[in-house]
Amino acid sequence: MNRILKYEDVTQFDQETDVVVAGYGGAGGCAALEARRAGSDVLLLERASGGGGSTMMSACEMYLGGSGGTRLQRDLGFADSTGNFRNYLEACFAPNVDAERMRLFTEGAAAHFDWVEALGVKYKRGCFEGRDVVALTGDSLQYTGNERAWPFTDVATPVPRGHLPADAGHEGGVRFFTALKARVEEAGVRVQCDSRVTRLIQDRSGRVCGVVARSAGQDRKVRARQGVILCCGGFIMNEAMTRRHIPELDAIATRHGNPGDMGDGILMGVAAGGQAINMGEAFVGIAHYPPPQLTFGIFVNQQAQRFVNEDVYLARLGHYAAQQPGDRICMFIDNRHFDRPAYLKVDMVAVDDSVAVLEREAGYPPGALQQTVDFYNRHAARGEDPLFHKARAWLCPLDTPPYALVSYRLSEIRPPVFTLGGLDVLPTGEVVDPERQPIPGLYAAGRTVAGIPRNSKGYASGMSVADVTFFGRLAGIQAARQPRC
Amino acid sequence: MNRILKYEDVTQFDQETDVVVAGYGGAGGCAALEARRAGSDVLLLERASGGGGSTMMSACEMYLGGSGGTRLQRDLGFADSTGNFRNYLEACFAPNVDAERMRLFTEGAAAHFDWVEALGVKYKRGCFEGRDVVALTGDSLQYTGNERAWPFTDVATPVPRGHLPADAGHEGGVRFFTALKARVEEAGVRVQCDSRVTRLIQDRSGRVCGVVARSAGQDRKVRARQGVILCCGGFIMNEAMTRRHIPELDAIATRHGNPGDMGDGILMGVAAGGQAINMGEAFVGIAHYPPPQLTFGIFVNQQAQRFVNEDVYLARLGHYAAQQPGDRICMFIDNRHFDRPAYLKVDMVAVDDSVAVLEREAGYPPGALQQTVDFYNRHAARGEDPLFHKARAWLCPLDTPPYALVSYRLSEIRPPVFTLGGLDVLPTGEVVDPERQPIPGLYAAGRTVAGIPRNSKGYASGMSVADVTFFGRLAGIQAARQPRC
Numbered sequence: 001m002n003r004i005l006k007y008e009d010v011t012q013f014d015q016e017t018d019v020v021v022a023g024y025g026g027a028g029g030c031a032a033l034e035a036r037r038a039g040s041d042v043l044l045l046e047r048a049s050g051g052g053g054s055t056m057m058s059a060c061e062m063y064l065g066g067s068g069g070t071r072l073q074r075d076l077g078f079a080d081s082t083g084n085f086r087n088y089l090e091a092c093f094a095p096n097v098d099a100e101r102m103r104l105f106t107e108g109a110a111a112h113f114d115w116v117e118a119l120g121v122k123y124k125r126g127c128f129e130g131r132d133v134v135a136l137t138g139d140s141l142q143y144t145g146n147e148r149a150w151p152f153t154d155v156a157t158p159v160p161r162g163h164l165p166a167d168a169g170h171e172g173g174v175r176f177f178t179a180l181k182a183r184v185e186e187a188g189v190r191v192q193c194d195s196r197v198t199r200l201i202q203d204r205s206g207r208v209c210g211v212v213a214r215s216a217g218q219d220r221k222v223r224a225r226q227g228v229i230l231c232c233g234g235f236i237m238n239e240a241m242t243r244r245h246i247p248e249l250d251a252i253a254t255r256h257g258n259p260g261d262m263g264d265g266i267l268m269g270v271a272a273g274g275q276a277i278n279m280g281e282a283f284v285g286i287a288h289y290p291p292p293q294l295t296f297g298i299f300v301n302q303q304a305q306r307f308v309n310e311d312v313y314l315a316r317l318g319h320y321a322a323q324q325p326g327d328r329i330c331m332f333i334d335n336r337h338f339d340r341p342a343y344l345k346v347d348m349v350a351v352d353d354s355v356a357v358l359e360r361e362a363g364y365p366p367g368a369l370q371q372t373v374d375f376y377n378r379h380a381a382r383g384e385d386p387l388f389h390k391a392r393a394w395l396c397p398l399d400t401p402p403y404a405l406v407s408y409r410l411s412e413i414r415p416p417v418f419t420l421g422g423l424d425v426l427p428t429g430e431v432v433d434p435e436r437q438p439i440p441g442l443y444a445a446g447r448t449v450a451g452i453p454r455n456s457k458g459y460a461s462g463m464s465v466a467d468v469t470f471f472g473r474l475a476g477i478q479a480a481r482q483p484r485c
Numbered sequence: 486m487n488r489i490l491k492y493e494d495v496t497q498f499d500q501e502t503d504v505v506v507a508g509y510g511g512a513g514g515c516a517a518l519e520a521r522r523a524g525s526d527v528l529l530l531e532r533a534s535g536g537g538g539s540t541m542m543s544a545c546e547m548y549l550g551g552s553g554g555t556r557l558q559r560d561l562g563f564a565d566s567t568g569n570f571r572n573y574l575e576a577c578f579a580p581n582v583d584a585e586r587m588r589l590f591t592e593g594a595a596a597h598f599d600w601v602e603a604l605g606v607k608y609k610r611g612c613f614e615g616r617d618v619v620a621l622t623g624d625s626l627q628y629t630g631n632e633r634a635w636p637f638t639d640v641a642t643p644v645p646r647g648h649l650p651a652d653a654g655h656e657g658g659v660r661f662f663t664a665l666k667a668r669v670e671e672a673g674v675r676v677q678c679d680s681r682v683t684r685l686i687q688d689r690s691g692r693v694c695g696v697v698a699r700s701a702g703q704d705r706k707v708r709a710r711q712g713v714i715l716c717c718g719g720f721i722m723n724e725a726m727t728r729r730h731i732p733e734l735d736a737i738a739t740r741h742g743n744p745g746d747m748g749d750g751i752l753m754g755v756a757a758g759g760q761a762i763n764m765g766e767a768f769v770g771i772a773h774y775p776p777p778q779l780t781f782g783i784f785v786n787q788q789a790q791r792f793v794n795e796d797v798y799l800a801r802l803g804h805y806a807a808q809q810p811g812d813r814i815c816m817f818i819d820n821r822h823f824d825r826p827a828y829l830k831v832d833m834v835a836v837d838d839s840v841a842v843l844e845r846e847a848g849y850p851p852g853a854l855q856q857t858v859d860f861y862n863r864h865a866a867r868g869e870d871p872l873f874h875k876a877r878a879w880l881c882p883l884d885t886p887p888y889a890l891v892s893y894r895l896s897e898i899r900p901p902v903f904t905l906g907g908l909d910v911l912p913t914g915e916v917v918d919p920e921r922q923p924i925p926g927l928y929a930a931g932r933t934v935a936g937i938p939r940n941s942k943g944y945a946s947g948m949s950v951a952d953v954t955f956f957g958r959l960a961g962i963q964a965a966r967q968p969r970c
Contacts (some may be wrong), residue, residue, distance in 0.1 A: 001920060006689070095732040151810075204491070241919075244762055244909070247580040267919050270760065277729055280765040303872040305790050323808050325636075365864075365871030371856055379850075386850030387788040424729070434726075434752050435486060 003271035005212050005221070007203035013210065013223040017043040017190070019479045020211050020224040021231060022197035022265065025053020025258075026060075026465055027446025027472035028231030029180045031429075034476030036187040040226055044189050045213050047196040047260045052177050053233060054258045054418075054447070055465055059134045060172035061144055062469070063462030065161040067110035071117070072141055072163055076127045080159040082106050088147065088156035092458025096278070098450075101427040105452055105470055112470050113163060120179040124166035131292035133314065133343065133461060138167040145313045145460020150389035162462045176465075195220075200228060200268050200442070208272055208441035209485070227441045227479040229429065231472060234419040234447035235263030236282075245279040245421065248322065252410045253284070253417035257447075261418075265448030269423040273439050274431040278450040279421035283459050284318035286408060286415050287343035288331070294341060295394045297333035298376055299408065302326040304359070304368035306376070309388035318415055319456040321408065329408040330362070332373060336400035344413060346406050353401040362405050373398065420456075422449040429475025443479050445472040488756035490697055490706075492688035498695065498708040502528040502675070504964045505696050505709040506716060507682035507750065510538020510743075511545075511950055512931025512957035513716030514665045516914075519961030521672040525711055527961075529674050530698050532681040532745045537662050538718055539743045539903075539932070540950055544619045545657035546629055547954070548947030550646040552595035556602070557626055557648055561612045565644040567591050573632065573641035577943025581763070583935075586912040590937055590955060597955050598648060605664040609651035616777035618799065618828065618946060623652040630798040630945020635874035647947045661950075680705075685713060685753050685927070693757055693926035694970070710969035712926045714914065714960050716953075719904040719932035720748030721767075730764040730906060733807065737895045738902035741768070742932075746903075750933030754908040758924050759916040763935040764906035768944050769803035771893060771900050772828035773816070779826060780879045782818035783861055784893065787811040789844070789853035791861070794873035803900055804941040806893065814893040815847070817858060821885035829898060831891050838886040847890050858883065905941075907934040914960025928964050930957040 021032040024046035032044045044051075064070050066085035073080050086106040090097055117123060126139035135142040144162030146152045165172040184191065194215055201210035201221065210223040235241040236257040242250045255261075266276050288310070289295055295311050301324040308320040321329045330349055340346075350361040359369040377397040379386055385395055422444070423431050429443040446468040453463040506517040509531035517529045529536075549555050551570035558565050571591040575582055602608060611624035620627040629647030631637045650657040669676065679700055686695035686706065695708040720726040721742040727735045740746075751761050773779055773795070780796050786809040793805040806814045815834055825831075835846040844854040862882040864871055870880055907929070908916050914928040936952040938944050 095736060240921075251580060270755070270919060271758065273756065275755065276760075278765070280763070303791075305872075306788075367860065367863075368872065371860060375852065375856060378852075387790075387853065434755060436725075 001198070003199055003268045005199045005201045007201050007209055010201060010221055012221070014220040015043065016223040016225070017041045018224065018226040018484060019229065019476070020045065020222055021229045022211060023047070023053065023231035023233060023446065024051030024191065025231060025233060025446060026055030027468040028053070028229070029177070029184055030469045030472035031229045031231055031445055031476035032189045033180070033184050033187055034473045035480040036189045038477055038480035040480040042189045043222060044184070044191045045195040045197050045211070046191065046193045049193050051181060051191065051193070052173070054261065055468065056173040056177040057258055058173045058465060059168070059170045060165055060176040060465055061134065061462035062113070062116065062163045062466040063144065063161050063460055064109040064113050064163050064466055065159060066106045070110040070113040070163065072113060072123050072125070073159065075125050076141055078159050080161070084156050084159065085109070088152060089452065091152055091155045092460070093454045096454040098427070101452065104427045104474070105467070108470065109466065116469065119183050121176050122166040123163060127160055129160070131295060132290045133287060134170055135164060136169050140164045140166050144462050146316055146458070148391060149312045150309050197232070197264065200272050202272055206273060206439060208439060224441070225484040226482040227443055229475050229479055230265035230269055230423070230444040230448050231446040232265030232448050233257065233261040234422065235261060235266055236418045237261040238263040246282045246419065249282055249284055249417050252414055254414045256416035256418045261447070265444060266422050269431050269442065269444055269448070272431070272442055273433045274423045274442070275434040276421060277424045278454050281420040281455045283315050283418050283420060283456050284322055284415050285314040286318045286321055286413060287314045288317055288341060288408070290342045291339045293337050293339060294331070294333070296337040296396050296398070297331045298398070299329060299331055300369065300372060302328035304364045304372050306372060306387060309385065309390040311390050311394045313460055315456040315459040322410060327409050327411050329410070331406040331408060332369065332398065332403065333406065334398040334400040334403050337396070337398065338404055346408060347412065349405040349407050351402050351404045353403070355403055358403050358405055419447065420450070420454055422447060425449045427471065427474060428478040429471060430478065443475040445475040486683070488684050488753045490684045490686045492686050492694055495686060495706055497706070499705040500528065501708040501710070502526045503709065503711040503969060504714065504961070505530065505707055506714045507696060508532070508538065508716035508718060508745070508931065509536030509676065510716060510718060510931060511540030512953040513538070513714070514662070514669055515954045515957035516714045516716055516930055516961035517674045518665070518669050518672055519958045520965040521674045523962055523965035525965040527674045528707060529669070529676045530680040530682050530696070531676065531678045534678050536666060536676070536678070537658070539746065540953065541658040541662040542743055543658045543950060544653070544655050545650055545661040545950055546619065546947035547598070547601065547648045547951040548629065548646050548945055549594040549598050549648050549951055550644060551591045555595045555598040555648065557598060557608050557610070558644065560610050561626055563644050565646070569641050569644065570594070573637060574937065576637055576640045577631070577945070578939045581939040583912070586937065589912045590952070593955065594951065601954070604668050606661050607651040608648060612645055614645070616780060617775045618772055619655055620649060621654050625649045625651050629947050631801055631943070633876060634797045635794050682717070682749065685757050687757055691758060691924060693924060709926070711967040712928055712964040714964055715750035715754055715908070715927070715929040715933050716931040716957060717750030717933050718743065718746040719907065720746060720751060721903045722746040723748040731767045731904065734767050734769055734902050737899055739899045741901035741903045746932070750929060751907050754916050754927065754929055754933070757916070757927055758918045759908045759927070760919040761906060762909045763939050766905040766940050768800050768903050768905060768941050769807055769900050770799040771803045771806055771898060772799045773802055773826060773893070775827045776824045778822050778824060779816070779818070781822040781881050781883070782816045783883070784814060784816055785854065785857060787813035789849045789857050791857060791872060794870065794875040796875050796879045798945055800941040800944040807895060812894050812896050814895070816891040816893060817854065817883065818889055818891065819883040819885040820887050822881070822883065823889055831893060832897065834890040834892050836887050836889045838888070840888055843888050843890055904932065905935070905939055907932060910934045912956065912959060913963040914956060915963065928960040930960040
């Protein structure tokens with residue numbers, strides 16, 4: 001498909017506006033609202049029959065902090081300096097950090113929370129301090145990532161930063177989007193659903209000055225006097241793209257996203273002269289908790305060696321599990337701590353009162369598993385994990401038979417995967433070419449761009465929604481600043 | 486820099502030819518020669534003051550086999566079926582394999598050897614069966630990669646496939662290029678050095694119909710009636726690109742390539758509508774041999790755990806070493822097997838007659854190194870390595886004190902790194918857009934494209950030169966087939 005229509009070939013526009021936003025998820029909604037509030041006429045085009053995107057499908061956790069603490073963090077007695085927030089995020093993604101993007105985000109995240117709350121999203125002044133992917137207690141603050149896990153505890157003071165709509169559980173995205181949509185409508189953004197942006201209109205100078213939108217089988221040409229903002233999601237649903245860019249994960253992935261995550265925004269942006277970066281990175285999550293007590297277990301690879309501290313976030317486990325040679329990851333656990341994981345279907349490889357028998361039945365090299373378990377137990381009894389520094393709270397000798405080996409093979413679990421690569425943009429959303437020169441009139445935000453989270457190793461729940469809404473707003477503001485032409 | 490000049494903006498061409506080849510390394514030289522032999526008028530433009538590129542800097546090992554064996558393999562008594570060759574290569578790079586490219590290469594590699602020999606490159610009928618990066622015995626055949634190492638031995642019969650110019654040691658590239666250059670000149674290819682191709686000329690239909698070449702401060706416009714072939718090398722010397730695409734390696738790399746590896750071809754191809762793929766992958770090599778006896782040692786990470794069979798190729802070691810948490814890789818070895826590595830400067834962390842003392846001095850968790858060494862020695866004494874299946878020939882208990890821990894920290898070694906990402910092309914060299922539609926008139930080969938070798942984990946010496954010369958030829962043939970316009 002040709003993703004560019006030349007401006008010279010357009011005889012007539014069917015519609016005209018200041019700013020076109022392509023895609024009505026979290027990023028697109030925030031971009032449209034800010035552009036409209038700044039005085040632009042805004043047309044929001046959505047491929048599906050209604051807005052929401054992946055943000056609405058999520059719990060809408062937002063990973064926010066800094067500035068001494070967001071209003072929610074402070075109300076609950078947590079201090080979080082901008083430096084502490086930044087140290088944590090840099091440890092997550094270094095060296096793959098866009099310094100200016102990181103600075104704007106860590107300095108502005110607390111004010112972003114106020115903005116979101118002012119949309120009408122309710123947050124409950126309660127903190128869930130347990131270990132769960134999404135707090136189901138109704139509380140609005142929780143630890144979501146690796147804050148309390150090594151090596152992050154070496155560089156940043158643990159603070160809960162996951163901000164969840166009140167009493168929403170996994171439904172936070174609906175709460176958030178309902179509020180956002182109401183403000184978008186009040187503000188007077190024109191929304192057209194069932195309208196898929198298929199092409200950018202670009203003039204001879206390289207300026208993007210409109211889009212072609214397909215609606216009910218008709219192509220409509222829309223002029224954008226100030227600019228076009230691509231918020232079309234990632235590419236996890238585009239199998240040709242995932243085969244090409246994340247081949248190792250393509251085969252085992254449960255594709256996590258919305259059906260519109262077809263890479264449209266990335267493909268159009270690249271066709272207009274932009275560059276896609278970080279395309280080989282993706283979130284891969286193994287929800288080894290809840291229940292939290294499974295954190296007492298240990299993961300071993302096909303050498304029966306441990307490879308990670310088990311108190312990490314599920315995407316960090318996913319990252320290291322995917323790296324191990326072979327597709328054989330097991331949890332070793334004893335009867336005292338065993339339970340079924342809440343979000344995963346796992347198979348038992350072997351159960352026995354003797355680790356030696358378990359080892360033999362599972363086909364590990366003689367002595368390998370026993371040695372790993374002995375070493376772990378010996379140190380756990382003293383509250384130590386000298387190999388991977390799992391936090392003391394999760395250290396307890398695994399010595400209550402029967403013992404179990406539980407399979408966490410990625411090819412069986414088929415972990416959720418979504419993409420973390422996309423267009424290279426300035427923090428203001430301007431799409432840049434490979435030499436980082438902006439393409440006039442073209443902006444992007446959301447998972448269409450390479451944002452703050454750039455690998456699974458450092459990802460935490462809430463990083464995507466925080467990033468896409470925060471930088472969606474900046475893109476809207478930036479486009480609305482442009483002269484009309 | 487704007488990488489595209491619009492055809493409509495060209496008032497006059499300074500020069501005209503059928504095929505322009507940009508870059509006179511192994512790929513460009515072969516492309517030019519084949520296009521010329523097929524009857525095209527060919528202009529070869531080289532940025533440096535002379536041809537050669539990275540191919541000339543290399544030992545010019547070519548990784549070839551299949552078809553029952555190349556002439557050299559067969560003369561030395563080695564059979565190598567196409568299936569065996571393909572099984573090996575697929576195990577190296579799966580699932581990141583371009584099936585059609587792989588098929589053409591494995592079926593055509595033996596004939597490619599004949600073609601190279603017919604250029605006038607001499608090959609000596611001798612096989613070096615030892616373990617070295619480049620045979621220094623003058624022999625022309627050797628094992629260069631992981632052929633004799635697990636897990637490759639499970640899927641393919643080991644065969645030596647590294648084809649080296651006779652008696653050339655590390656100077657094979659000069660021998661090869663001298664022969665190639667003579668044939669290029671005889672054939673009547675026009676060569677212009679000190680001419681850097683900076684822009685592609687593209688018409689309104691998207692067809693590439695020429696280039697802008699900068700020479701002595703002047704821009705010259707060259708019309709290419711049949712096509713342009715980009716053979717400009719990779720991007721390891723372009724620090725903005727390496728920071729963006731291989732951030733983890735950027736900081737520790739010794740940049741391995743020629744000064745022209747600035748990504749010019751990739752940037753021009755992308756600007757013309759092509760797509761760059763595999764951009765996050767690079768070769769990273771830790772030359773832990775020769776001397777071969779170092780293969781008896783074991784590598785441990787900061788957990789004092791082994792993580793690879795030590796008889797692998799240096800780029801596989803590099804891959805796994807770079808993946809280990811932290812920057813702490815050591816070799817544990819005993820006095821019987823210790824020697825200084827030939828190609829690396831390494832520091833001793835500790836030397837002692839007792840493994841326990843060594844462990845303490847090096848700061849490993851108590852018991853961790855002793856356990857790893859005991860387990861290894863116990864099985865090595867029986868000729869077994871149940872964890873990583875190092876070949877029996879390299880298994881011997883490390884029990885002759887004093888013992889040493891030798892540091893292989895990547896940040897100290899600063900391993901050679903070169904890039905394995907580039908333009909997505911059809912096997913015939915046609916540059917394709919993200920939807921795999923060819924861009925008319927545009928071809929590419931060499932490290933400007935994503936070729937056969939796509940990661941460090943499966944790389945072997947000789948894969949680059951084999952790939953770039955083989956597919957350079959195909960690109961030349963394909964361009965020469967086009968109608969002149």
